[in-house]
Amino acid sequence: MQLARLLPLALLAPLALASCSNDNDSSDSANAAKLEVRLMDAPGDFRTVVLDVQKIEVHLKEEKDPAVYQLLPFKAQTINVLDYVNGKSALLVSTDFTPGDLSEIRLLLGPDSYVIGRDGQRYDLKTPSGQTSGVKLKLDKASLQARQTFQLLLDFDVAKSIVERGNWKPGNDKKERYLLKPVIRVVAQDIAGGLRGTVTPAAALPQVLAIRSSITVPDTFSTAADASGAFQLSGIPAGTYRVEFFPTTTAPTGQPAYRVITRTGITVTNNQVSELGQTTLN
Known part of the structure; x- marks a missing residue:
């Protein structure tokens, strides 16, 4: 990293040397x-x-x-x-x-x-x-x-x-x-893959687990849907994933119960955000 030179030392240096130093600084900064x-x-x-x-x-x-x-x-x-x-x-x-x-x-x-x-x-x-x-x-x-x-x-x-x-x-x-x-x-x-989507009902507030199943020892990455039902996992490796949704609340009386949902065969590609679309939890 470039370090600022101390002013007193710069004033003591000959002009030609100072010019040479400035040229080197510019070159270093460019590289x-x-x-x-x-x-x-x-x-x-x-x-x-x-x-x-x-x-x-x-x-x-x-x-x-x-x-x-x-x-x-x-x-x-x-x-x-x-x-x-x-x-x-x-x-x-x-x-x-x-x-x-x-x-x-x-x-x-x-x-x-x-x-x-x-x-x-x-x-x-x-x-x-x-x-x-x-x-x-x-x-x-x-x-x-x-x-x-x-x-x-x-x-x-x-x-x-x-x-x-x-x-x-x-x-x-x-x-x-x-x-x-x-x-x-x-x-x-x-490592710049991503995965995003939405869940409905948003009130289920699910935890979202993305499990990379295309390797011998699976990796697991997690996040949670926000109040609008949207979620995104960033910076995950390319591969094939199983995505699991775990509701953290219960449905109001008289409405269908929230369910744990699993989606398989989800492909994540490096440097791209894969769209999972909407997942319904009841």
Whole structure:
């Protein structure tokens, strides 16, 4: 990544050398890669899930010291990850970067993460490791090429990441109810398939599981339909999928019951979003 030169040093350098340096900077900038980091969410049973993200760093594959990370230009902020479902994502970083291979990305979380439960109450999230050594995510095949954009999509799984303490009871200190143990799937730019559709009735609020059945050990990816019945899974590998819909509510009295529906033989192609159309759950 280009680092700004210190002004006093620049003033001391001969004019000819400064001109040469500027030419090199322009050449380096023209050959830089673009690195983007985005965050999206697989929903859980909460009204709000806020992460206090302080820093984002990457480890270079060529760096021999495992403790040395490169800080990315990111402004510390709190992010409600439930705002980024159904194909939406938050752009956290967009920067020029020296071409090369990345081996790891690390998020450092602050003390102000919290959830608002279905009961409307706020519960602080304790992050045992995220506040010290950070949340470390290994990267496979993260190779940045000159004059190309490389995207890391961080898919945060709320349902698996927020763990209720076993000994917590109603009436206990709200700060002690939940632990944050982040489960985040990293999707590189070259894995860019997608799947979207709608469900009816939307009031069923189903969980949607896409199970890649075309490999020996199936992969499973999940999301939830929104209030309009729409859903989208992004950044999933190409292959043949079985898609399962699990209603999370019951039908009103006098209306047909909501059913678990399974659709098979769904094809996902790299760099395309496959349309599943409408699925009826009653």
